[in-house]
Amino acid sequence: xxxxxxITTGEIVLFLILLMLAITTAIPVLFVFTTAFTxxxxxxxxxxxxxxxxxxxxxxRAVLKYGKKLFVSYGVTIFxxxxxxxxxxxxxxMYGYVLSRKDFPLRKFxxxxxxxxxxxxxxxxxxxxxxxxxxxxxxxxxxxxxxxSVQTIYVIILRTYITSSVPGELMDxxxxxGAGEYTTFFRIVFPLMKPALASVGFMMATMYWNDxxxxxxxxxxxxxxxxxxxxxxxQRSIETLLSNRNIPSAALxxxxxxxxxxxxxxATVVVVILPVMIAYPFFQKYFIKGLTIGSVKY
Amino acid sequence: xxxxxxxxxxILMALPGVLILFFFDYMVMxxxxxxxxxxxxxxxxxxxxxxxIENFRFLIASRxxxxxxxxxxxxxxxxxxxTGMILEISLAIAMDQLVFKRIxxxxxxxxxxxxFISFTAVQFIVYAFLSTDMGMINHLFGLSVRWYLEAKYWPxxxxxxxxxxxxxxxxxxxxxxxxxxxxxxxEAAQMDGAGKWQQIWHITLPLLxxxxxxxxLLSVGGVLHSDTGLFYQxxxxxxxxYDTTQVLDSYILNAxxxxxxxxxxxxxSFFQSVVGTMLILLANMAVRRxxxxxxxx
Numbered sequence: 001x002x003x004x005x006x007i008t009t010g011e012i013v014l015f016l017i018l019l020m021l022a023i024t025t026a027i028p029v030l031f032v033f034t035t036a037f038t039x040x041x042x043x044x045x046x047x048x049x050x051x052x053x054x055x056x057x058x059x060x061r062a063v064l065k066y067g068k069k070l071f072v073s074y075g076v077t078i079f080x081x082x083x084x085x086x087x088x089x090x091x092x093x094m095y096g097y098v099l100s101r102k103d104f105p106l107r108k109f110x111x112x113x114x115x116x117x118x119x120x121x122x123x124x125x126x127x128x129x130x131x132x133x134x135x136x137x138x139x140x141x142x143x144x145x146x147x148x149s150v151q152t153i154y155v156i157i158l159r160t161y162i163t164s165s166v167p168g169e170l171m172d173x174x175x176x177x178g179a180g181e182y183t184t185f186f187r188i189v190f191p192l193m194k195p196a197l198a199s200v201g202f203m204m205a206t207m208y209w210n211d212x213x214x215x216x217x218x219x220x221x222x223x224x225x226x227x228x229x230x231x232x233x234x235q236r237s238i239e240t241l242l243s244n245r246n247i248p249s250a251a252l253x254x255x256x257x258x259x260x261x262x263x264x265x266x267a268t269v270v271v272v273i274l275p276v277m278i279a280y281p282f283f284q285k286y287f288i289k290g291l292t293i294g295s296v297k298y
Numbered sequence: 299x300x301x302x303x304x305x306x307x308x309i310l311m312a313l314p315g316v317l318i319l320f321f322f323d324y325m326v327m328x329x330x331x332x333x334x335x336x337x338x339x340x341x342x343x344x345x346x347x348x349x350x351i352e353n354f355r356f357l358i359a360s361r362x363x364x365x366x367x368x369x370x371x372x373x374x375x376x377x378x379x380x381t382g383m384i385l386e387i388s389l390a391i392a393m394d395q396l397v398f399k400r401i402x403x404x405x406x407x408x409x410x411x412x413x414f415i416s417f418t419a420v421q422f423i424v425y426a427f428l429s430t431d432m433g434m435i436n437h438l439f440g441l442s443v444r445w446y447l448e449a450k451y452w453p454x455x456x457x458x459x460x461x462x463x464x465x466x467x468x469x470x471x472x473x474x475x476x477x478x479x480x481x482x483x484x485e486a487a488q489m490d491g492a493g494k495w496q497q498i499w500h501i502t503l504p505l506l507x508x509x510x511x512x513x514x515l516l517s518v519g520g521v522l523h524s525d526t527g528l529f530y531q532x533x534x535x536x537x538x539x540y541d542t543t544q545v546l547d548s549y550i551l552n553a554x555x556x557x558x559x560x561x562x563x564x565x566x567s568f569f570q571s572v573v574g575t576m577l578i579l580l581a582n583m584a585v586r587r588x589x590x591x592x593x594x595x
Contacts, residue, residue, distance in 0.1 A: 010494070011397050018392055022405045025412060025462065028423045031434075035426060047432035095315035098308045105305070110312055115595075117323040119519055120575045123567040124547065126329030128554050133342050134325075147322040150315050181307035210416035213526060217554065231418045235534065262432070269419045276414045281407055288470055 032273070035266040036060070043262050059263030063271065069222070069230060070268065077226040080144045081208040088149035088204050089197055095150070096158035097185050118152040128217055139220045147214065148207060154200045157290055161196035162189060199290025202283040209276055227272045234265055333568035337560055353561035357569070360562060367566075368522075371545040374529075375521050377453065378460050383510065385465045390472035391502060395494070406473075409466025417463075417527030424459060424532050446534060449542040456543065459532055460525070468513075475509050476502065511585060511592040519578035522546055522570040546570050 031050060035043070039054040046053065063070060099110060122130075127147075132138045166189055174184045212228035219225055225233075280287075329343065336349040357364050389409070396402045412420075427434050428445040436442060445451060479502070487497050529548040533539050546566060553563040578594075586593035 007397060011395075014392060014395060015398060015401075018396060018402075018405055021389075022408045025466065026408050028427075028462065029411065029415070031426060032419075032423055043432065047437045048426040048429070048434045049437075050434070091314045091318065094311040098312040101308060104308050106309065106312075110316070113316065113319065117319060117327075119578055120327060121323070121523075121571060122326030122329045123571050124550050125554060125563050125567040126332055127326045129332060129337070129343055130326050130329045133339060135321075146318060150318045150322075155315070181304065181311065185311065206414050210414070210418075212416060212418045212531070213551070217551075228416055228418045231422070232531070235418075235421065265422060266426075269422050273415050273419050277411060280411065280414060284407060284410075288474065 029277075032266055032269050036263060036270045038263050038266075040263050048262075056263070059265075059267035062264035063267045069225075070227075070271065072223055073225055073227045073230040074271075076141070076144075076224055077209060077228075080141070080211075080226060081205050084145040084149055084208045085201050085204045087145065088151075088154075089201050092150055092155045092200070093158045093190065093193060093197065094185065096155050096162055097189055099155070099159045100162040114152050114155055124213075124217070131218065138218055139224065140218070141224050143218045144208075144211065144214050144226065148211065151204075151207075154203065157200055158193065158196055161193060165196075166192045195286050195289055198283060198286035199288075202279070202287050203290070205279075206276055231268065231272060234268060238265070327571075330568050330571060332564040335564075337564065349561070353565040356559070356562040357565040364562075364566065366541065367544050367546055367549050370542060371522055371524060371547075373453070374456070374524060374545060375517075377457055379514070379517055381457060381461060382464060382468060383513070385461060386468035387472055387503075387506060387510070389465060389469040390476055391498060393469065393473055394476040394502075406466070406470070410470060411466070412463045413467040415463070417525070417531040420459065420463065420527075421531045421534060424455070425534070428455070446536045447538045449539045452533065452539050452542045456528060456532065460528060463528075471513070472506060472509060475506055479505055508592050511589075512594065515578065515581055515585060515594045518581040519574055521577055522574045524548070526551060 027050065031048070034050060034052060035048055036059045037055045037057070038049070038052040038059070039056040040058055042052055042054045095110070095114070098104060099107060099114075101107065131143060131147075137143050170188055170192075171184055174188050179187070210228060211226070212232060215226050215229040216232060219229060332343065333353055334348060334350065335343075335346045336352070337343070337346045341347075393402060393406065396405075415423075425433070428436075430436060430442065430444045430446070433445070435445075443451075445455070483501050484497055487501060492500065524545040524547045526547040529543055529545050530551055533543045535548070535552070536543075547570075550563055550567055550570075553559055582594050
């Protein structure tokens with residue numbers, strides 16, 4: 001029973017503080033958008049500003065102009081994100097289902113086998129040498145997908161979800177009716193795992209979308225470079241331009257149009273981060289639920 | 299031992315996961331033998347000659363480099379963990395106390411969004427603030443600091459970037475714990491005349507303790523692992539900043555690209571993995587001794 005009561009001053013102060021904090025958090029993000037729409041000449045004379053004095057769509061036009069690369073990179077990133085997420089979810093939820101079966105003799109072993117990689121890792125150098133020198137997988141797009149497809153913490157979230165939210169009687173009765181493990185899992189358990197799948201799926205997708213390190217380490221061909229790597233390359237070409245102050249002005253003029261301009265760069269950043277920002281609100285509910293399940297002690 | 303028929307299906311279902319962990323995690327752990335080898339790319343990992351502890355001599359010989367990167371790694375771990383925890387808990391409590399729930403939802407989305415922006419993209423935002431000629435900071439305050447050449451500012455800059463990026467996300471975890479607290483506890487405290495601050499101090503914080511312990515324990519395993527994107531991308535991997543921004547992970551990444559100091563890197567890599575794991579085991583042991591319920595395993 002809650003009575004309506006007056007809102008106290010303290011509560012208003014708290015609200016104002018949080019509001020200010022939220023604005024501060026949002027400003028850098030807004031900044032990306034305003035810069036992307038800023039007129040290039042204004043950028044050059046006034047520098048970066050939150051509220052530029054002249055707007056233009058040139059940044060986005062430039063992105064479209066050197067857009068073939070962007071198009072290919074978008075394709076690579078989408079391919080990696082979609083296949084990786086679906087594959088990872090499938091493999092991890094099967095593993096989680098097996099761990100949820102208390103009568104399975106190998107359960108203990110599989111749990112330890114899963115936990116060790118969280119506590120101990122070989123590090124980047126060893127990873128690089130093993131993947132390139134032993135597996136000969138350099139420039140193989142599978143390296144953007146497979147190594148990250150099984151994450152200990154997500155398997156645990158999925159397992160905990162099965163044991164806590166999928167009724168055991170349902171699985172038992174399916175087995176009594178003669179359903180095998182596959183049928184029980186794919187027909188009964190998997191469909192009931194939707195909230196957990198949505199939350200883990202979103203986290204996996206973001207991880208794949210934002211991964212740059214594996215791409216930087218392993219991908220060489222232009223047609224296998226994901227968006228994040230494209231961003232790194234843009235930054236590097238700006239860097240080269242800035243560090244070579246002795247480039248003759250004629251050469252600079254000739255490069256005009258090929259060198260990414262500042263507004264175009266930010267427009268690219270917009271194109272890279274926008275999909276995740278649009279997707280997030282739809283997944284927020286599940287995402288938070290997933291984190292909550294994950295924090296249950298295992 | 300004969301495996302009952304019904305378990306065969308389960309084994310097959312776990313198999314893909316087992317194979318992936320084996321080839322992409324366990325084999326990489328095996329790769330740590332590199333620290334004891336004189337690696338030659340043409341010979342491959344198994345045929346390269348053993349070198350004993352030669353590589354670790356490099357590590358000790360280059361005292362200053364190794365010291366600097368280890369110091370930076372530890373320093374950032376401490377700064378990020380302490381400031382991060384305090385801010386995350388404060389934000390979670392503040393959001394929990396907020397009476398305007400609907401606008402709270404919107405705020406929460408805003409707080410969490412930055413964690414989904416990769417550091418490759420964040421570095422362009424940071425550049426917009428810090429660029430010498432065009433940056434907003436220099437413009438606003440009429441300065442002409444060359445931020446990307448001045449190492450001394452970067453511990454602060456990186457901490458701000460890290461807090462901006464991760465605090466909202468971290469707070470969500472604590473908020474989920476707060477949401478589970480029985481409101482009856484607060485009501486009882488209120489009856490006894492406890493104010494808001496007293497309630498937070500005597501009820502909320504103690505109930506958050508198990509979560510804090512687990513988060514700290516998990517983070518201890520990563521003491522020597524840093525968020526590589528933050529140190530490699532956001533600093534634009536600028537050499538002038540290495541003194542305060544080079545951490546073990548970014549050092550190793552640079553070394554992989556430049557094929558430089560192989561022995562040194564392999565030894566540093568080994569040090570990173572083994573010491574990291576030892577720390578988490580030790581911390582867990584300590585926690586188990588104090589309060590077994592809070593320990594990880």
